[in-house]
Amino acid sequence: MASNLLTTLSEISLNTSGSTLLLIISLLVAIGLSYFVYRSTIPPVPLGWRILLMSLRAAVVMIIILLLFEPILSITRRKQEKPVVAVLLDNSASMALNDQKVNRRTELKNTLNAEIFHRTSGNFNFAFYPYSHQLFDELDSVPDSMTLNGDGTDIRRALAELKERLAEKYFGAALLITDGADNLGENPARYAANYGVPIYPIAIGDPAEQKDVLISNYVTNEIAYAGTRVPVDVYVRSSGFSGQRVQVTLNHANQTLDTQIVQLSGNSFEQKVRLHFSPEKEGVFKYEVRIPEMAGELTKINNSKTFYIKILKSKLKLLIVAGSPGADFLFLKRALEADENFEVQSFVEKRRGRFYNNLTLPNPEQLAKFDCLILVDYPRRTSRTESLQKIKSALAKGKPLFVLSGKNTDYAKLLTLNDFIPLAAIPQKGPEQIIYMKQLPQGVHHPLLRLAEDDSENIEKWQELPPSFFNLNSVKLQNTAQSLAVLDMDRSGGFRRRALPLVVVRSSGKRKSAAVLTYGLWRWDLLMWGVGKNNSSYLTFLQNTIRWLTTDDDSKLVKIVANKEIYRSGEEVKFTAQVYFEDYQPVDGAEVTVQLQSAKGKQNLALSNAGQGRYEGRFQVLEGGDYEFTGTAHLQSRVLGRDSGKFSVEEFSLEYQNTRMNEDLLKRIASESGGEFFTSENFSGLKEKLTFPDKFITLKNEWEIWNRLPLLITCILLLSAEWFIRKRKGML
Template sequence: MEVLGVAAFIKLGLSIQGSWLLLILCLLGAVGVAFYAYRYTIPPVTKSLRRALMALRAAALVLLVLLLFQPILSITRSYFQKPTIAVLVDNSASMTIRDNQHTRAEIVLSLLQHPAFEHLQKFNNLRFFTFADHLYSLKKIHPDSLQFNFEGTDIYSALVEAKQKLLNEYLAGVVLLTDGIYNVGENPLFLAQSYGLPIFIVGIGDPQEKKDVLIARVLTNEVVYAQNKVPVEVVISSYGYDGMKIPLSLKYHNQVVDSKLITLVGNYQEQKVRLTFVPQQEGFQKYVLEIPKLKGEFTTLNNKHSFFVKVLKSKIRVLLLAGAPSADLKFIKRILEDDKDIELTVRTQKKGGGFYERNIEDNWTGKDYEVIFFLGFPRWPVDKITRDFLTKQLLKKNKPVFFLQGPNLNIEELKNFQDALPFTIGTAPGKPREVSLQPTVQGEQFPLIRLQDDFAGSLALWKVLPPVSTFLRNFNPRPESQVLVVMDPKRSKLPNTDSFRKPLILARTLGEHKELALLFYNVWRWDLMMWGVNKTNEALVKFLNRSIRWLTTPEEIKLVKIQTDKLIYRNGEVVHFLGQVYTPDYQPLDNAEVAVTIHTEDRKRITLPFSHVGNGKYQAEYRIAQAGDYRFEGQAFLDGQVIGSDQGRFSAGEFHIEFVSTRMREGLLQKMAQVSGGKYYTPAQIEKMANELHFPPQRLQQTREINLWNKWLVLLLFIGLLVVEWSIRRRKGML
């Protein structure tokens, strides 16, 4: 911690237990006792020796009295602390844009070498940071520490993280050097209003619109099926080319598979275009969207967008068995039917036997299905044909099962299939309860529970989901089942104890066989009621679609598992690797060494060590430097011996998010500075900014308290005084 000068002053204080008046009287009494004891001595001694002995006795008694009153010495030191200024420098790829004669990066580097920052350093502690999609601390800004090649700019998070990192310093303000183009995270203007610190912003770049045509966004499925037409929604934006007609092409292996001629509307208005393609074979496939380079166009880096899809060989056949017509059936059926990759067969029980769909003349029990979905099934007794069919599918062929509880389950009938479920069936249900859900620590990392790519956003989405209905029945997870979601007692208005954190979502994997159970119903609320609070049915749609795909994806049992958090990334994004290592009896192994080697398309090899995070889990990160298809191979070692290995692939699309918007956001930056209490400057005003940034030093006090009464030194001094007095008296033969 740096200070200006030395301590302003030091103040000493003494406090006691009891009354000061009583202490003074006791001290006078102690001195009086010593004086009285040495008025006369036997035998008589010299006057000087008598006074010395009187002083030793008085000192010992005074010290004893002080100890009885438990004195505490306080030392207060006052000093002045320099103010700290956080300097945040935009290190994203948009800083490479050339507005006129210089790139924005060149302007930033020249500003950081300006004497203005030396002037600020004299009176303030400057803390330098660079930021793009994350914040990075630097001891000192050097040209080599700025690459200006990061994809994604999150100004909001950069300001939040800078404040947190300097929590123990006297942070007086923030200097922000940026073009204001944020494309990740929240609007930083909202934060500036409540930031609590002035933000002084130097706007880098030209605020004028540039002539440009760009592919702004692309939306398509990450997982598709061979021989099926796949739509690709493309959003085109342009400025300065109003009325011009240009082709938009979709290519595979440099061959055009679809194209359309579009008429540009300009003024950066978005135009939606739909193209399609039909993948012919399974595997990872790369497609490229292109628009031609136009005369006078500001940049062509945003004229191309590549994406990857994982192609599977056929549709997923799902048999949905419902115990009765219900709102859950209606909404789930609609969502699964809307998924073009799912071939859905529905059978709904009716009282007295049979199914409502009996008029459909097909041999549905003679077909083979990839997922059996129990939706409140069974409610009524199951006929022999259906029971034999399900026994064969679930217990002999080990087909994946998706179980969703209903309000009127026939427990005895369900017990016929409980060996195919991730729970055991206990006592009969009581009354239904409305409960809210909370992912477990284990569930937070599970792919089905990650409803959004952003970890925090996924957890926030679970918190806003409407409550569901469940019975506090004794459905017990099997030992090998994973508890992904439990009741949240606090939000469910139940006693906040572990006994009420009942499991609500279970998953079990046995070899290549998988099971999933939702021990609640009324999931239709996650659709209909979400629209009523200005949200969408995104959570229910994603959960159902991902659940079906997870159930049908075989999972090999390995001692070492290494996977990425996603399959497809954008250029510049961070890939999060997660490793899991087990002993031969499948217990988590915590002392292994794990590393992964990444192979790029241009035959480069990057080796990353993993860090241990506990419970047999390891993690590593890799920032994608270029678009392309990547493969990785990982190994785990124990005492120099290979335990096991794993491999996989991921892809990065050719898309530069930093060039979707190219003009400097001057209006946004001016408002941010204004509402935070700071000021906006142009690069030419950097010296003016340095002269106007004045923050007074902060006066701080540090107080130290010393308990004098329980110190060994004080006790030794007391004993020493008595010993010296006794020694003198003995030598003189005094009584």
């Protein structure tokens, strides 16, 4: 890379820790004492021997004195540094396209064969870096050919990583050889404005719209239910085929599920086509939307898209048993019935334990057909034992339970379900008070209370909820229960009790339950509208709770999950791990690694510690297909546990969505950075632009002479020589 043009020796100095005058006086005294010792000897020796002995003694004493003053030898040099001109080479798949006028691969090769890249310059050095979705390692020289197979282009990231790698060098300028098809990351032109060095794009490709027909996008549900009609909106974009009719098909497992005819506009505008299908089985299935290949179009690769949809069984069946037709019940029922994923049936108790409309609870076998049981301010003092026994029998079959306490809940009767609820003893009731709720650290990260992906945003959403009601003086939980939120002592004015649990969960194998011990949750819906917001937090909390209760989840000590099961190409996968000791206390300081495996190989990802036993990591996926991951948690040399899972990435290439050379973007990058835009056909004026001011760096080397072993050895040798001569001459 950069080499020295000129290095000059600027200064040599010897520095000591004490006074220079004192050092000189000490050295003169050393010489004087040596002279005094050997001016006459017994027996007398010739003058030559006395001078030699005097010199040996003086040298030893002078070295010792120098060591006492801790001398440091400094040598300063001035070096002229040669600038580096970095050449960013776009290695993405769009660089291999055949435009109407040129072949981009050939155009790139001709550009790199230009004289400027092969002739040694005395003013600067070239450094070649290929990139696509990230910056790759520097090449040894100008490449003869490139693979041109990157699945995405992120110019902004490539520029940022380049600047970081050349931070210790004289970074003079950047050449950007690309078609400008930037489809990942942030706007590179905005980033170039503060880049600090000029950027000179050399454009590859034709800026005119290319003759092509493509599926630019689709919109459908990521999750659907068996037996329902699922819409798939397909967006078709075309250029150069105005008025022609094409067939858009939806396929699965080599079968055509639906088809529509669309007349192409040919003006590069998107046209929407709606297709439908009705899945029959549960699972994650792969679908394809396709349009036929047109004669003379740029590429057929973008004529189809594949995607995945997770098919669940028919809607979740929820049973609500309420102690009265109060506000909490009415708002809950309305919220759940508005969700198309739920099928809700309710029983509301009236006097003497009977239910409205002369209904009776179904028998345990029928209750077991529901996916989740919800108790709202139930049971009450008048609730019948036989109804509770039916619920207890259904819970014994593994059904999850959601308990929403109320003002009149009879906890003694509720404790007949103690094998299935988080409570361990009958709570002591007290006066009703208005209170606020606060998440515990484990609650911030628990899926039940996850209102937003970002932790701070999640906490803020809970804090903005209006207060609710509470009438308990004491709460005792089961050993296997976990408190997620407690009473906020700071905001609940005048409430002097300890921070009692308000939201608790219990999970034992596949048996789950959740309980909310505060009531008046209807306020989280109605009152939020009064402050200019909406009921999204209330709805999300209910959906999270039902989803967590109805999802199988064993009690593993190490849990590693991806935030989704299905991703689009270029989307970021977020891994989250939770690590516990055997007593379910969170583990901090563990090493958590995730290994991803696809058809093209393996990759490793280290997760970072987010605190409270939680670890996080991100990974950007570009290639479509099925991925499996295995995660392991280590603490020192001990393996705490392992977990595994899988996800799918839709087979969709970003590189074939915008196929023309993006001249506008490249000109903006050049303008914002202080560079100049060139094309591959004419960049002869580039060399004149690559002139840089001289830059010198100062190199200073220091040696601690007093701390060197050779000096000690020299003293010993000199003293030994003096002693040897004195002995040979018989001197005293």
